[in-house]
Amino acid sequence: MAQRQDSVTEAYLGRTQRSQALYKHALELMPGGTTRSTTFYTPNPAYIAKGEGCYVVDIDGNRLIDFLNNYTSLILGHAHPKVVEAVTAQVQLGSAFAAPTEREVRLAELIGARVKSVEQIRFANSGTEATMFAMRLARAHTGRPKIAKFEGGYHGTHDYALVSTSPSLDAAGADDRPEVVLDSPGVPPATAAQVVVLPFNDRDATAAIVRAHKDELAGIIVEPVMGAGGIIAPRDDFLGFLRQITRDHGMLLIFDEVISLRLAPGGAQELYGVTPDLTTMGKIIGGGFPVAAFGGRADVMAFTDARRSGALAVPHGGTFNGNPVGTAAGIATLELLTPDVYARLNQLGELVRQRLNDLFARRREKAQAIGVGSLFNIHFTAGEIRNYRDVARSDRARMKRFHLALLNHGVMLAPRGMGAISTPMREAEIEALVAAVDEALTDTRP
Ligand SMILES: Cc1ncc(COP(=O)(O)O)c(C=O)c1O
Structure with a gap:
């Protein structure tokens, strides 16, 4: 060998x-x-x-x-002529402004028309930011501190995402009761107390764990099709089950569609017929540029409304949010995706x-x-x-x-x-x- x-x-x-x-x-x-x-x-x-x-x-x-x-x-592969053309035209007009542009409005329109659960949307630069904000919005909306995620689920590189993405099986605990394993030194140890880990495609175990934390859980984040974990499909209406259990306990259901949005015009939520409260997106919506987004229920997204203040406001800064070059590439890409x-x-x-x-x-x-x-x-x-x-x-x-x-x-x-x-x-x-x-x-x- x-x-x-x-x-x-x-x-x-x-x-x-x-x-x-x-x-x-x-x-x-x-x-x-x-x-x-x-x-x-x-x-x-x-x-x-x-x-x-x-x-x-x-x-x-x-x-x-x-x-x-x-x-x-x-x-669309590399250097698609329509994307190159759109990006070149925008670069000649300027690559970034401290102001909104028509581009971000158009991309918001395109995504909202396709992804039915997205009533309102905000742009970011990476899937990491998108999931970080979606989790924060779930906490802000419910007033509860914890987020549940699935073992092997990948949601980027912020502290709350770097939990049990790829734990060693020695440390991972029982199949129906996964341990919370921090993936990286430097993630605050306190994070472990704020994240609940669930076993994908296991209804009974998921239901038992969710019930045990029901008063503290703001929401469940899930990739409708597990991506980095190995492209694993949900079985036996597992997503429908998650929809029901989150609704029953007043939690938000967050679909992380950073990868799965490519499966249908309306993403995996269209494919499986399940409507989340919030959706995170990235990858294809930037047409090869760093564009990501989080969107969903208008009443939840309203926390990012800059007209709000105090306890009703979740600030959402980002020097390159809605960047016109990235959004130009995203628009050109989505328009080709019939x-x-x-x-x-x-x-x-x-x-x-x-x-x-x-x-x-x-x-x-x-x-x-x-x-x-x-x-x-x-x-x-x-x-x-x-x-x-x-x-x-x-x-x-x-x-x-x-x-x-x-x-x-x-x-x-x-x-x-x-x-x-x-x-x-x-x-x-x-x-x-x-x-x-x-x-x-x-x-x-x-
Ligand atoms: C499902 C999912 N969520 C979030 C992310 C993080 O996105 P980014 O690498 O843009 O931060 C990824 C990246 O691969 C992903 O696959």
Whole structure:
């Protein structure tokens, strides 16, 4: 095994020599040589020179099919002409003002027309900010201090989000009673007392935990389809159950649709027919730029109304909120995303899962491709995947080698095996993915 493992790394090092040199230099300047935890992997990341449609080219000249799409955000692929045109026009008019613009109003209109639960919206720059404000609004509205989230759920990098996103199974406690595990030193220990952790797709356990904290819980935040946790779909109307239990106990239901908004014009809430009180968004709504948003019930969103003061006001500053360049890109992107486009993306996603699962079966691999619509995730386990723990028990060491092997065969996926479809992709790219996976499976055979 060590022999094969080395050959994958050797091949990777052989084709990324310029990246290695830049990485060594970058290490002197930035801890770990990158500025984003998720763009780092060993032995060194490939530094990208440019993107074209659904391809990226690294600084060594390797051309890769980009199934990662900046972690699912580039739904139109790279440098779509309409987005480039909209952004260029705006940059020439100025890139940021200490004033609102028509752009933010137009993007608000577009999102509000599609995402039915969004009566009012505010823009931010990252999903992290969006979930931080949504949680704060839930506390402000209910006057209760705690937020419940799911084990394995990812909501960004603020203190309340960095809880039990990827706990070690040794520390995670019983399946039906997950421990609250802080993910990072530096998160205030007091955070653990303010966050309640729930097991995804487990109604009974979730109901018991929620009831135990019912008078202190302001709301539940959930990714309708678990994203970073492994693209895990909700089962047996789990979202409908969350809607009911939050309503019963006077809590807010927050859907974190930063990733799942790409599943339908109205997001996963449209797909599953469940209406949250608040929704957080990011990724695709910025058309490749840092735009995020939180929106929902007008009476809750009203806390951010600058005409308010005192105990009725949640200040929402942000130097680049509603930035005209980002919102121009977001408008151009959403205008191109008609219902037919979502349908085509979702069909291609389905094709990926089918073709990969056929391949795994033919090769008798303990692996599976799961997901919803245009989102997919490969996992090295034959067992059923319902929640974070099922993924945590998969063969993650093989996934790591497999990711590198796929790069060697010209395909970029997330190191954890996640991928997404973008509009420039055709069946040819899906076939190329399947061929690359076949080779990478051979390269990493246990
Ligand atoms: C569901 C979800 N919420 C929030 C975030 C945080 O977004 P950002 O990285 O823009 O801060 C992410 C990022 O991947 C996400 O997937």
